[in-house]
Amino acid sequence: MDLDPPDRPAANPAANPADAPQIDEPDAPLPQPRTMQMVTRLVGRPPSRLTRLFLNAGGALFAFLLGMAALDFIDRLLMRYPLLGWVAVTLFAVFTLAAIGMALREWRAWRRFARIDALQRQAGAALADEDLDRAKAVTDGLVALYAKRPETEWQRQRLAERRAESFDARALLTLAEAELMAPLDQQARREIEAASRTVAATTALVPLALVDVVAALAANLRMIRRMAEIYGGRAGAVGGWRLARTVMTHLIATGAVAAGDDLIQTVAGGGVLAKLSRRFGEGLVNGALTARVGIAAMEVCRPLPFLAQPRPKVGSLVSRALTGLFSADDRRG
Numbered sequence: 234m235d236l237d238p239p240d241r242p243a244a245n246p247a248a249n250p251a252d253a254p255q256i257d258e259p260d261a262p263l264p265q266p267r268t269m270q271m272v273t274r275l276v277g278r279p280p281s282r283l284t285r286l287f288l289n290a291g292g293a294l295f296a297f298l299l300g301m302a303a304l305d306f307i308d309r310l311l312m313r314y315p316l317l318g319w320v321a322v323t324l325f326a327v328f329t330l331a332a333i334g335m336a337l338r339e340w341r342a343w344r345r346f347a348r349i350d351a352l353q354r355q356a357g358a359a360l361a362d363e364d365l366d367r368a369k370a371v372t373d374g375l376v377a378l379y380a381k382r383p384e385t386e387w388q389r390q391r392l393a394e395r396r397a398e399s400f401d402a403r404a405l406l407t408l409a410e411a412e413l414m415a416p417l418d419q420q421a422r423r424e425i426e427a428a429s430r431t432v433a434a435t436t437a438l439v440p441l442a443l444v445d446v447v448a449a450l451a452a453n454l455r456m457i458r459r460m461a462e463i464y465g466g467r468a469g470a471v472g473g474w475r476l477a478r479t480v481m482t483h484l485i486a487t488g489a490v491a492a493g494d495d496l497i498q499t500v501a502g503g504g505v506l507a508k509l510s511r512r513f514g515e516g517l518v519n520g521a522l523t524a525r526v527g528i529a530a531m532e533v534c535r536p537l538p539f540l541a542q543p544r545p546k547v548g549s550l551v552s553r554a555l556t557g558l559f560s561a562d563d564r565r566g
Contacts, residue, residue, distance in 0.1 A: 346476070348378065349465060352536040359402045360538075368402035372409045375536055378465045379413060388412045407541045414537055420463050422545055425527030426554035428456035433520030433555055437513045449519065453477070453526055460530040480530045517555065524550040 303325060311318030352374050359367035376392065379385040392412040399405035435448040457477050524547045531545065532538075 343475075345465060346461070348374075349534065349536050352378070353538070356406055356537050360406065363402050365400070365402050365405065368405045369396075371537075372396060372405060375409055375413055378536065385413065385416075388416065403540070406537060410537050410540050410542055414535065415542055417463050418531070418535075418542060418545075421460055421527070421531050422550065424456055424459045424463070425524055425531075425545070425550055428452045428527060429520040429523045429551055429554040432523040433516040435516070436519045437516030449523070453523060456523070456527055457530045460527070460534045464531075464534040464536060476533075480526065480533050517551070520555060521547055521551045524554070 307318060307321045307325060310321055352371055355367055355374070356371045358364070359371055372392070376389055379389065389412075392409060395408055395412075396405060399408055431452045432449045435452070436445045439445045439448065454477055457480055461476055524545075527550070528545050528547065
């Protein structure tokens, strides 16, 4: 007995698989900037009083014992081998002079930072009180600060020619900012972009956790030192670390660290992180936080506040820094 086959729906020739509804998937957690968070904790967290006492006392004790051992060794060497003893005395004297020279360099570096900080405070007071005389003193201080830098000679000449046209404090400081700070700001932006690119690439490509932290710490310390050099300061070994702590403290005081979640949402909002691996997403967010550290370093090391010149933005710095690290399709996304 033959049975008729069941009726089947007629095929629709116009059906397209792309028109099918998308399958809902749970949202993946956003990448977290663990590397930069660890760097911020390492640099920004000040040691306790007990820790400082322990480190200072330990360093002083070690230096004392090392010096006494060296003097005892040189004394016995002079008695047994006078010629070698005098060689040791000469080397010890050279080492002592080098240590004194390094200490003087650190002292001079912090004097320059104190000078820049004083200019910042005077500029803020001149703007608040609309004091033209104090603004002129700030301008004279800026000219003296960059007097020994040949690349600023043309800008200093233009400032000297045009400063008579300004009759109020804001106009004079705006002129000084346009002539002296604008070229330095461009150099600072390039340094921030290079550091952001380095941190993003290292976090994305290096699978070892501690290695990417060390690389990010080195890149941020180098960027902060370069900010100081660009704006007129020079940081030595100890001074560079103290300057980095000052920058991190400024970053915390301005609320930039607390706004980290908003930064992650902004970076992830364009859909780029959804197309990349999680490791590349973390690299992108760490690069963005490095740019934020660089902007804080600019604000600390810059002798003038941002007046007419635009304050750098994290988004524009990151987009310029990461150009070429990702494909064109990801950047369009």
